[in-house]
Amino acid sequence: MANSFSSLVYWVPLLPLIGFLINGLCRNYLSKSLTGIIGSGVILISFILSVLIFNETRAESDALIVKLFDFINTNDLKIPFAFQVDRLSALFLLIITGVGFLIHLYSTAYMHEESDVHFARYFAYLNLFVFNMLLLVLGANYLIMFIGWEGVGLCSYLLIGYWFKNVDYGAAARKAFVMNRIGDLGFLLGLFFLLQQFGTLNYVSIMPAATGASVAVLTTITLLLFVGATGKSAQIPLYTWLPDAMAGPTPVSALIHAATMVTAGIYMIARSNILYTLSPVTQTVVTVIGLATALLAATIALKQNDIKKVLAYSTVSQLGYMFVGLGVGAYTGAVFHVMTHAFFKALLFLGAGSVIHAMHHEQDIRKMGGLAKKLPHTHWTFLVGCIAIAGIPPFSGFFSKDEILIGAYNVSPILYWIGLLGALMTAFYMFRLYATTFRGSFRGTHEQEHHLHESPLSMVLPLIVLALLAIVSGFIGIPELFAKDAHWLQKYLAPVFAQSNELAHAHHITHETEYILLGVSITLILVVVVYAWKRFASKPDLSEPSGFGKLLSNKWYVDELYAAIISKPLEQLSSFTLKFVEKKSIDGAVNGTGKLVQWSARQIRFWQSGQVGNYILWMVVGLVAVIVLMTTIFS
Amino acid sequence: MPIHYYIVLALALFSIGVTGVLTRRNAIIIFMCVELMLNAVNLLLVAFSKMHAAKLAAFDMAGNVGAEAQIFVFFIMVVAAAEVSVGLAIIVMMYRNIHSVDVNFLNRLKH
Amino acid sequence: MNISEILFWFLSALAIGSALMMISSKNPVYSVLWLIIVFFAISGHYILLNAQFLAIVNIIVYAGAIMVLFLFVIMLMNLNAETEPRKNRWLKWAGTIAGGSLLLVLVAALRQVEQSGADKAVGEGNAGLIQNLGMVLFKDYVLPFEISSILFLSAMVGAVVIGKKGD
Numbered sequence: 001m002a003n004s005f006s007s008l009v010y011w012v013p014l015l016p017l018i019g020f021l022i023n024g025l026c027r028n029y030l031s032k033s034l035t036g037i038i039g040s041g042v043i044l045i046s047f048i049l050s051v052l053i054f055n056e057t058r059a060e061s062d063a064l065i066v067k068l069f070d071f072i073n074t075n076d077l078k079i080p081f082a083f084q085v086d087r088l089s090a091l092f093l094l095i096i097t098g099v100g101f102l103i104h105l106y107s108t109a110y111m112h113e114e115s116d117v118h119f120a121r122y123f124a125y126l127n128l129f130v131f132n133m134l135l136l137v138l139g140a141n142y143l144i145m146f147i148g149w150e151g152v153g154l155c156s157y158l159l160i161g162y163w164f165k166n167v168d169y170g171a172a173a174r175k176a177f178v179m180n181r182i183g184d185l186g187f188l189l190g191l192f193f194l195l196q197q198f199g200t201l202n203y204v205s206i207m208p209a210a211t212g213a214s215v216a217v218l219t220t221i222t223l224l225l226f227v228g229a230t231g232k233s234a235q236i237p238l239y240t241w242l243p244d245a246m247a248g249p250t251p252v253s254a255l256i257h258a259a260t261m262v263t264a265g266i267y268m269i270a271r272s273n274i275l276y277t278l279s280p281v282t283q284t285v286v287t288v289i290g291l292a293t294a295l296l297a298a299t300i301a302l303k304q305n306d307i308k309k310v311l312a313y314s315t316v317s318q319l320g321y322m323f324v325g326l327g328v329g330a331y332t333g334a335v336f337h338v339m340t341h342a343f344f345k346a347l348l349f350l351g352a353g354s355v356i357h358a359m360h361h362e363q364d365i366r367k368m369g370g371l372a373k374k375l376p377h378t379h380w381t382f383l384v385g386c387i388a389i390a391g392i393p394p395f396s397g398f399f400s401k402d403e404i405l406i407g408a409y410n411v412s413p414i415l416y417w418i419g420l421l422g423a424l425m426t427a428f429y430m431f432r433l434y435a436t437t438f439r440g441s442f443r444g445t446h447e448q449e450h451h452l453h454e455s456p457l458s459m460v461l462p463l464i465v466l467a468l469l470a471i472v473s474g475f476i477g478i479p480e481l482f483a484k485d486a487h488w489l490q491k492y493l494a495p496v497f498a499q500s501n502e503l504a505h506a507h508h509i510t511h512e513t514e515y516i517l518l519g520v521s522i523t524l525i526l527v528v529v530v531y532a533w534k535r536f537a538s539k540p541d542l543s544e545p546s547g548f549g550k551l552l553s554n555k556w557y558v559d560e561l562y563a564a565i566i567s568k569p570l571e572q573l574s575s576f577t578l579k580f581v582e583k584k585s586i587d588g589a590v591n592g593t594g595k596l597v598q599w600s601a602r603q604i605r606f607w608q609s610g611q612v613g614n615y616i617l618w619m620v621v622g623l624v625a626v627i628v629l630m631t632t633i634f635s
Numbered sequence: 636m637p638i639h640y641y642i643v644l645a646l647a648l649f650s651i652g653v654t655g656v657l658t659r660r661n662a663i664i665i666f667m668c669v670e671l672m673l674n675a676v677n678l679l680l681v682a683f684s685k686m687h688a689a690k691l692a693a694f695d696m697a698g699n700v701g702a703e704a705q706i707f708v709f710f711i712m713v714v715a716a717a718e719v720s721v722g723l724a725i726i727v728m729m730y731r732n733i734h735s736v737d738v739n740f741l742n743r744l745k746h
Numbered sequence: 747m748n749i750s751e752i753l754f755w756f757l758s759a760l761a762i763g764s765a766l767m768m769i770s771s772k773n774p775v776y777s778v779l780w781l782i783i784v785f786f787a788i789s790g791h792y793i794l795l796n797a798q799f800l801a802i803v804n805i806i807v808y809a810g811a812i813m814v815l816f817l818f819v820i821m822l823m824n825l826n827a828e829t830e831p832r833k834n835r836w837l838k839w840a841g842t843i844a845g846g847s848l849l850l851v852l853v854a855a856l857r858q859v860e861q862s863g864a865d866k867a868v869g870e871g872n873a874g875l876i877q878n879l880g881m882v883l884f885k886d887y888v889l890p891f892e893i894s895s896i897l898f899l900s901a902m903v904g905a906v907v908i909g910k911k912g913d
Contacts, residue, residue, distance in 0.1 A: 609742065610742035611738070611739050611741075611742050612738050612741065613656075613657065613660065613738060613739065613837065613841075614837075616656055616657060617657050617837070617840060617841060617844055620653060620657065620844045620845065620848055621844055623848060624844065624847050624848050624851050627851045627852065627855055628851055630855070631851070631854065631855045636750075636751070636754055639856075639857075640754070640758075642853075642856050643853060644758050644761070644762070644791075646849055646852045646853055646856070647762050647765075647849060648761060648762065648765055648784070649849075649852075650845050650846070650848050650849035650852070651762070651765040651766060651768075651769060651845070652765070652769075653844075653845045653848055654769060654841055654842055654844075654845030654846070655768070655769030656841075657837075657840070657841025657842070657844055657845055658769065658837070658838045658841040658842060658845075659769065660831040660832070661774060661825070661830060661831055663774055663816065663819060663820060663825070664769070664774060664777055666816075667768065667777060667778065667781050667816065668768075668769060670781070670808070670812065671765060671768070671781065671784060674784070674785065674788050674804075674808070677788070677800075677804075678788050678791055678792075681791075681792060681795055681797050681800060681874075682795060684797075684873070685795045685796070685797070685873075685874075688873055701873040701874070702873040702874075702878060702879055702882040703882070705797055705799065705800055705873065705874055705879060706879065706882060706883055706887050708800055709799075709800065709803060709879075709883070710890065710894060712803060712804070712807050712808070713894045713897065713898070714894075714897065715807075715808075715812070716807055716811065716812060716898070716901075717897050717898055717900075717901035718901070719812050719815060719816075720815070720901045720902065720904075720905045721901050721904045721905050721908065723815055723816070723819050723905070724904070724905035724906075724908040724909040725908055726819065727819060727822070727823075727908075727909050728908050728909060730823050731911075735831070736823065736825065736831075737831035739831065
């Protein structure tokens with residue numbers, strides 16, 4: 001039977017869950033090595049299973065639904081707890097478990113300084129995250145996706161705040177969580193709209209029915225879903241949590257905030273690609289937001305001095321590109337970029353982690369420099385990552401980014417040129433980062449220099465594997481320009497996007513134009529790379545930024561802007577309500593009631609004079625009142 | 636006489652008794668006012684018994700009709716006499732204890 | 747206006763006037779005397795209603811025994827106008843108004859009692875005569891009558907116990 005492994009798909013998320021339970025519940029008893037073996041082992045088994053499933057999906061183009069049980073079963077609302085195995089989810093399974101396993105392996109060495117309990121806690125969180133992420137991509141309906149969606153948000157919160165004793169890190173975790181919640185609300189509303197419109201949340205039922213729905217409804221739904229995506233995938237206006245999320249351990253940044261979780265929004269839109277294709281307004285919004293995010297984040301990254309912050313903004317920027325791809329209908333390109341980005345960004349983050357590990361938790365690139373000789377493996381793998389992200393052929397980033405940009409050109413040349421501008425900036429800041437960190441001379445303290453060491457094998461091995469992937473993974477998507485029918489990924493994903501591709505009537509540019517565009521972009525990128533390398537290798541940018549640079553290094557003051565226009569008024573409102581509503585009105589009412597009772601009690605107390613005469617007087621008054629009442633009522 | 640006259644007369648005597656209870660502080664006077672109220676009620680009972688007897692007499696059912704009400708009044712007097720003996724004993728004891736018959740001294744109910 | 751009507755009005759005025767004097771006299775001894783007059787007036791009413799037995803009992807028990815008891819007590823305590831406790835004027839007014847309004851509402855409420863020519867309390871009928879009442883009392887009500895003697899006995903014992911110079 002062809003689908004023998006695919007029907008066992010539930011083991012893929014189940015294994016990380018088991019790992020989470022073991023590591024979480026037995027964290028007090030497990031040694032570090034055992035924790036590491038369990039934590040990484042379950043992911044490895046999942047990965048092997050994913051490979052087998054992936055292998056099966058290559059032959060099978062139809063989606064396979066594996067129903068486990070009824071999740072919600074009421075009169076007219078039936079939501080099964082089911083997994084959908086098709087080519088899109090299988091590809092994501094590979095990325096998540098593959099990159100996930102490498103990062104788990106890396107973590108066993110990177111987190112080795114932690115105590116046993118916290119080490120196990122870390123792996124428990126990491127396994128839980130993988131479980132939720134797998135749930136997200138495997139779910140056969142939006143509800144299961146939403147469960148995973150919330151789950152990864154939770155794990156992201158837990159892992160960003162992993163060093164919870166640091167108040168700033170806790171604040172960063174909270175920020176990520178709150179920002180995600182804002183997006184999640186949009187996502188949830190989108191789900192309700194879907195449910196109301198289609199009566200079901202199953203992909204297989206919604207997608208064919210989508211063509212029958214009105215454009216306005218689809219636009220509303222897709223916009224709401226996109227709000228969710230902006231939260232989870234760090235797009236304008238909800239992107240500010242991602243750079244702060246670098247408070248977490250570096251492997252976490254690599255796994256969650258570069259390779260997997262942040263691509264959830266892209267996965268979601270790719271999964272509902274028909275809905276988006278049918279609502280052009282949303283597509284335009286997605287494109288504009290994606291492009292704006294790509295540019296904004298790239299400009300901020302130009303002036304960051306924290307090695308992880310640069311990578312964080314670069315992630316935001318790359319995610320922007322993916323959204324551009326989705327917006328212009330280049331779904332394959334977007335998914336392609338998700339994959340290549342997962343490889344090279346995880347590589348870069350892990351490389352940065354290796355550097356930070358060697359530098360004893362120093363993250364400021366101004367205090368590094370000349371690390372190429374000390375950390376040879378880290379150095380060349382990092383360089384590979386930089387080349388890949390900059391988009392220099394034949395590394396993977398070139399192919400995926402190019403596919404997105406060509407897709408953008410098909411819609412409008414302006415999009416292409418703006419996108420290219422972003423790509424140039426990417427190349428610039430990545431090589432600024434590379435040159436400042438690895439070239440020139442060491443600028444740290446002597447003690448740091450003395451202790452500089454290459455990372456252990458379990459950290460280097462993932463770097464090497466990822467570097468190889470970053471180099472070669474581009475070849476699964478060779479554009480038609482170079483070789484006919486060589487775009488393997490497009491063919492592989494064709495069933496998933498078939499309906500959208502039929503609907504979209506994008507005109508394809510001629511090969512001559514494409515050659516020219518490629519030539520221009522490659523030339524420009526190379527020029528920028530060489531310039532940045534030369535400039536920052538010899539004379540690193542150590543001075544405090546001024547003027548426009550200051551604006552950039554302060555991230556366009558977006559956080560301050562949010563604080564001013566959202567947090568401050570809210571805080572003022574709360575202090576107002578605290579002072580006037582809570583203290584004066586509510587407390588006043590409550591205290592007033594008490595005082596009134598006290599006061600009236602003091603007054604009424606005089607009735608209890610203890611003198612018989614008074615009592616009789618009141619008795620007579622009462623008697624008169626009763627008789628008056630009786631006679632007026634009964635007559 | 637119309638029964639209303641008796642009703643009003645009895646009510647007037649009763650209300651005077653009530654007013655006396657309300658306006659006086661001397662325990663003995665209050666006690667006397669209570670007796671006055673009792674008598675007002677007795678008078679009304681007798682008047683009603685006679686009215687009742689007169690009504691039934693119109694149907695040739697006279698005889699001892701109305702005797703029960705007067706027996707009732709008689710028993711009220713019996714009880715009143717007993718009550719006065721005990722009540723006066725209480726007032727005497729009160730006078731012996733506080734050297735006054737002012738009920739306002741008896742404000743222990745407050746506590 | 748025949749003689750009985752004249753007597754009714756006279757006795758009514760006497761009763762009400764004496765009652766008012768009873769509650770307004772400063773001296774308790776006067777109050778007792780005014781009350782005795784009220785009782786006599788009420789006894790007159792009983793006679794008008796042809797209830798001679800009650801009239802006699804009223805005079806003997808109330809005006810005679812009970813009021814003499816009161817007088818005894820008052821004189822024992824040597825109460826007079828000077829020792830009479832005074833009530834606060836406002837409370838006096840309040841009491842008067844309360845009593846007055848009680849009269850008012852009671853009269854107003856009972857005015858609505860069915861009015862017909864038959865509703866008359868007449869001086870006829872022999873039920874109130876001593877002979878007839880004696881028959882009823884000692885035939886039908888002999889047991890309550892005997893029990894009332896036990897009541898008296900216990901009241902007597904109670905009065906003695908309470909009035910005893912206690913320790």
